[in-house]
Amino acid sequence: MKLSPIVLEDAFVRLEPFSEALKEEARAALDCDADAWNGMVAAAYGAHFDGWWDAALRAMAAGSRIAYAVRRRSDGAVVGTTSLYEIRPEHRRCEVGSTFYRPEARGGAINPACKRLLLDYAFSNGAIRVEIITDALNAASQAAIRKLGATFEGVLRKHKITWTGRARDTAQFAILDEDWPEVRQRLDDRLGRLA
Template sequence: MIITPVIRENAIVRLEPLTAHHREELRPLADEAELWALTSLRGDGGHFDAWFDLMLANTQSAAQISHLVRRQSDGAAVGHSAYLVITPEHKRLEIGWTWYRADARGTRINPAAKRLLLGGAFEAGAERVELKTHHLNTRSQAAMTKMGATREGTLRHHLLCWTGEWRDTVFFSVLREEWPAVKAGLDARLA
């Protein structure tokens, strides 16, 4: 499995591999406390630069590929999503650190971005794509279920959040043999 940082786009979104020039475009979008309430790291306000620097450093080290998510209809930056825990020897990666500004949530933005990210992963040779979220993040769990991902279970006290609280992490996945059905479902939602 070889996955590289490339621009991925469809009629709804454009995913641009994260570079330093995206910093100021993402900064105002991240300044919403609700986005970070259930995360392990904080990225709003004075925490943004440290979060952004970590995303950029991980992208430059090939540990992940972060993307600025841009809406095609008006060219506006609307959020962030990434390939994480890229593990070529096991043909596995994770899609995560996904968040969107308020007016993009509940629209076709997320399914369009997931269609591109999942498609890119399987085209690169992935056998398994993982997604995970906080046990209290019911919006993300609903989106993963609606997308057709399989809920695998929960790891208790998996991560210590920036708030000092423990996160139980709910795992989902899509396997290569499940991708055609998931792809068809996403394509139908985007048609």
């Protein structure tokens, strides 16, 4: 499995790997909805942004993450971020996540389009397992992950500490390479209805 920081795009979104040229657009996209950050391991709004950004760039340099700015194709606005992370070529696995969208970009085509691009890129380049995790308290996120067609694998108790200091239980989902054709078709059908 070999994943590199390349641009991924479709009719709805353009995923651009983080670079210094994108920093201020990403900052503006994330500087909102403080309550939505409470279940995250790290916050990236307001004063939290610079440390979060620098950590993402360090992980990219180490090859364990590809962080993307999510640019909406309809108007060219950066409306959030998402990542391929916990990249483990030796196990042919990675995670899709570290995702945040501005409130007006939630729902609709943005999230399924991003997931379609990221999953296709991972599986086309040798992944056999892609994980998607979320706070066990975040019912909306879990519903969105289930809607993708990912399999729920259980709850990891006290799995991560959020930036607020809470010991977070994590709901774990995964898509395997043999699941991907069906998941891809579901996403394609869904995006076709949103076109």
